[in-house]
Structure formats: structure tokens, C-alpha cells
Amino acid sequence: MSVPHTCLHCAVPPYMLHELARRGSDRQREWALRTLAADATIRQARAVNAKERGSSPREGADALAAVTSTTPKPNRIIRDGQSAWELTGLPRLRSEGEGPTGDPAVDEAYDGLGDTWTFWWEVFSRESIDDENMPLRGVVHFGEEFDNAFWDGRRMVFGDGDGELFLRFTRSLDVIGHELAHGVIEDEAGLEYWGQSGALNEHVADVAGSLVRQYKLGQDAAAADWLIGADLRGDEFDGDALRSMKAPGTAYDDAALGKDPQPRHWKDYVRTWDDNGGVHINSGIPNHAFYLLATNLGGTAWGRPGRIWFETLRHPRLRKTATMRQFAQLTHQVARRRYGASSAEAGAVLQAWEDVGVKWP
């Protein structure tokens, strides 16, 4: 059986699953191959959804909503994947405003989508992913022992995990925040999912995922763990999380999953054809810069640092093919304009990028 290519916007990066297919037990290899096979199918579906969304009026963009001034509310719909590999014709398990069902996957998905919606609204006055209050759809119990979660351009899909290495994917709020952020990034910047711009796409999604969790927990930058996916580790998983923004390259070191390959400095940038040119790998460099900025400035990371990053994401001069240096320069420019050329904020942005080896004349 050949191992298919990478999954776009999946929580577990392809290289972890490739390692599992290579080094794992027979059972683990089976989980990995099944997940990789499903991921390849998902990638195609996602491309179709993105196209459709671009050419037709957006769902949830109610014309009346624009002229009334009521406070917007999320619109969540959670469906049952019924352990199958299908995403259509699925029964509803919980809709907006309905109470808990008692099924933790359903209720965690509902709450996680709600927490993510609240973050975007309260922090950035953004109504859902597209700023037109697009409904937040979730599918739980997708596939069998599916070791992933993903955003397919239309909905967030969660596997139940294998129970040993990975638990159900609804457990991790930062992963939910990360996946939904891909929708925001697509909408605002369309950063191409390859090489440096792809690593920036992954980076902004990690920032958003971590901020959603920090905001929910009311943590400032110093108190946060800066981990992605800590809550979905099973007993067999040797490590802290999928990724660490605080210490990229140290998140895990596991007999079956291999070792965290993320660099934290530009000098260690990984040139590879795998993982769309290392999008989940080299995101470690800007991730660490953001962590340094947030902890050096102090306070809440969704405050000044988050504001600078979100403005950069929306900046008309941010190109789809931006390099890390171009992105970094733009964050500095935004910080200077917003807080002043000689402000602590602008200085801290420059210092953070310099500390990870991203410099400009």
C-alpha cells in the first residue's frame, strides 16, 4: 500500500503519521494508513468546497443581519459521523441553543466551536470565520480510530482517535481554534499552502489556536503553556503535545511517532518536499518569535501581539506568497504605525524576529 500525500489543514501533520506507519506496531500502522488514506480524500473535498464558497453567496450572510444592530450569536450544528467515512446526509445531534447531550464528543465540539466564535467576536469583532456569521458545523465520530481532525473549507471534522496514542480530537480547544483559523486565513490573506507562505499559514493558525485557549482560560502570556494539542494525547504518547511555541523541537519524542522536527531559528530552516515543503515544520520559527514577543511584552497575548498579527494578516500588502522576512517586516510596520516608531511594542517585534534569525537591512 502506498502512503498518500499530505492532508491540508489536518491537526496531526503527515510526517507523524508516516513515522507511525513505518515504526509502529501492526495495529498502529493500520491506524496510520487508514488516517492517511482518509486525509488524501479530504484534501480533494476541501479544494471543491473552497471553490464553491468563492463562487456562491455565503451561507449565514443574512441580508437582514447587516441592517439590524443586534449582537450576533454563533450558529452551531453538530452532526454524527456514525463511524463512517462520509460527510453528507448525517443526522444532527445538537443545534444552536440546545442543551448538552451527554456524549462528550458532541458537547466538546459544540463548546469548542462556541469558545472559538466568542474569541473572534470579543477580541477582534469578527463574526465567525468569514465575518458574515457563517454557521459553524461540526462532525464528530468520523471514521473508525481516525487519528485526525480537519477543516474542509465548510466544516470541522473530528476523529475519535485510536485511544492509545491519540484520544478524541474534540478534547483540544487549541486544535479547534487552529483549524477554524485556517478559514479566517483563507478569507483574509489566502497564504499559499507551500513552503514559507505555507509555514506562515500554519503559524497564524497556531497563534490563533493558542490564543483561543488562553482567552478562554484567562491566562496571560507568562501563564500560558504555548502547546498545541496537549489535551489529545493518549497514555502511549511520549511527549507534551503536537507542537510547542515556547520550545519548538521538544514537543514529543516517541518510539512510534518519531521526534518533533520543528526548528526555532532561521539557521535551522528545513528544506523538504514533504509536508507541503515543511509547513508544519518551519512554522516553529515564527511561532517562537510570537512567543518571545508575547512574553517579553507581558500581559495577555491576544492584546497587543494578537492585534499586530491580525492587522498584518489583513494588510493589503501581505502577499499570498509572502516569505517569513516579508511577513516579519510587515508586523514591524504595523506595530510602528499603531504604537509609534520608538514604542516598546515596535522594539519588541523587531527583537523577537531578530532572536529567531529573521532579519532585514
Ligand SMILES: [Zn+2]
Ligand atoms: Zn493547520
